[in-house]
Amino acid sequence: MSTDSADTRSxxxxxxxxxxxxxxxxxxxxxxxxLAGCEECQLEANRWNLVAEGVRGLAAAAPEAAQPAxxxxxxxxxxxxxxxxxxxxxxVAAALVLLVGIGxxxxxxxxxxxxxxxxxxxxxxxxxxELQQADGTLEQVNGNSLVIQTASGEPVTVTTTAxxxxxxxGALLSDITDGASVVVRGHGSDGGIQAAIVTVxxxxxxxxxxxxxxxxxxxxxxxxxxFDLVTPTGTQVPVTTSAGTLVVVPxxxxxxxxxxxxxxxxxxxxxxxxxxxxxxxxxxxxxxGMHASLSVKxxxxxxxxxxxxxxxxxxxxxx
Amino acid sequence: xxxxxxxxxxxxxxxxxxxxAHREVLGLAFGSRLSLPxxxxxxxxxxxxxxxxxxxxxxxxxxxxxxxxxxQ
Numbered sequence: 001m002s003t004d005s006a007d008t009r010s011x012x013x014x015x016x017x018x019x020x021x022x023x024x025x026x027x028x029x030x031x032x033x034x035l036a037g038c039e040e041c042q043l044e045a046n047r048w049n050l051v052a053e054g055v056r057g058l059a060a061a062a063p064e065a066a067q068p069a070x071x072x073x074x075x076x077x078x079x080x081x082x083x084x085x086x087x088x089x090x091x092v093a094a095a096l097v098l099l100v101g102i103g104x105x106x107x108x109x110x111x112x113x114x115x116x117x118x119x120x121x122x123x124x125x126x127x128x129x130e131l132q133q134a135d136g137t138l139e140q141v142n143g144n145s146l147v148i149q150t151a152s153g154e155p156v157t158v159t160t161t162a163x164x165x166x167x168x169x170g171a172l173l174s175d176i177t178d179g180a181s182v183v184v185r186g187h188g189s190d191g192g193i194q195a196a197i198v199t200v201x202x203x204x205x206x207x208x209x210x211x212x213x214x215x216x217x218x219x220x221x222x223x224x225x226x227f228d229l230v231t232p233t234g235t236q237v238p239v240t241t242s243a244g245t246l247v248v249v250p251x252x253x254x255x256x257x258x259x260x261x262x263x264x265x266x267x268x269x270x271x272x273x274x275x276x277x278x279x280x281x282x283x284x285x286x287x288x289g290m291h292a293s294l295s296v297k298x299x300x301x302x303x304x305x306x307x308x309x310x311x312x313x314x315x316x317x318x319x
Numbered sequence: 320x321x322x323x324x325x326x327x328x329x330x331x332x333x334x335x336x337x338x339x340a341h342r343e344v345l346g347l348a349f350g351s352r353l354s355l356p357x358x359x360x361x362x363x364x365x366x367x368x369x370x371x372x373x374x375x376x377x378x379x380x381x382x383x384x385x386x387x388x389x390x391q
Contacts, residue, residue, distance in 0.1 A: 015370050016355055023352045047322045051377060052349040054330035216363065233360060 170284030192238035
């Protein structure tokens with residue numbers, strides 16, 4: 001029962017009233033009066049109360065580290081914009097509780113690691129017979145081609161075109177610059193966000209690491225320890241970064257790739273042993289010498305991008 | 320309705336089986352106790368979508384509880 005529209009709608013409580021009541025928020029006098037005399041609405045309220053209790057019980061049972069840094073019942077609302085900043089931070093933490101505490105998303109990207117040094121130069125990609133994978137350490141970038149030093153010791157030349165998907169991830173804090181459009185995933189911390197993952201630029205559409213609610217915005221006042229995230233509604237949320245923050249650049253250029261980092265390339269093998277890449281990703285957060293076998297759903301570009309997105313966020317999603 | 324007969328522990332179990340989008344919106348509304356406009360702001364979706372997700376989450380919850388009840 002919204003007080004401004006009670007005359008034109010159902011006389012019963014509307015969903016907003018029921019949710020507010022179950023969440024312990026104030027509801028209007030007319031709604032309270034109606035509830036007192038309406039069995040149907042009392043039943044509905046009881047159902048929502050039970051759902052709310054269930055959610056809060058699960059949140060309370062989640063690990064302490066995943067608890068919201070700010071809890072509405074124990075503090076008075078702060079004036080904007082700080083209240084908004086805390087809301088966003090708390091929301092991230094709360095969703096973390098629900099997603100990490102309850103379960104994780106089921107992905108379609110499979111990454112299998114091994115430490116073998118006897119891997120072949122090019123390996124098959126499960127899910128698409130026409131794809132081959134080359135991985136190892138990026139040795140050099142020569143214009144539109146790359147040289148990968150594979151675990152077997154054999155170098156592989158990888159050619160790219162304008163349509164090759166190029167991404168990179170790792171401790172790339174210097175790529176978070178003022179004005180950049182970013183998506184931050186992290187934990188609520190002192191009215192801000194302790195960033196676990198920062199995606200710079202247009203994110204992988206199909207990949208969303210479990211356990212975080214993404215908060216989008218623009219970077220302001222970037223420094224080596226963090227930045228202010230300006231959300232689309234104008235709220236400034238302080239974001240703290242650290243050496244452990246994973247930075248993902250889904251749409252990078254070859255010139256941005258750093259030799260010496262782990263690299264994965266997926267594409268078609270040519271008769272001369274080169275790989276014509278459809279997608280390339282450097283992932284500096286992976287241990288040197290580890291081999292990862294990528295699987296894809298099918299041969300489509302979206303599946304390939306999804307696989308690269310999976311390997312880019314592998315540390316954050318727990319491998 | 321199964322929710323009318325369910326114990327709290329059963330509801331918790333059923334919430335764990337919800338799809339992430341439903342768990343997320345329930346968590347924001349009841350875990351963080353955000354208002355519907357605030358949930359909409361955080362998720363960057365219209366308030367109407369928040370309401371429909373909440374309603375869908377409860378429907379799914381009730382269906383799960385109902386199925387579990389019939390299997391016992």
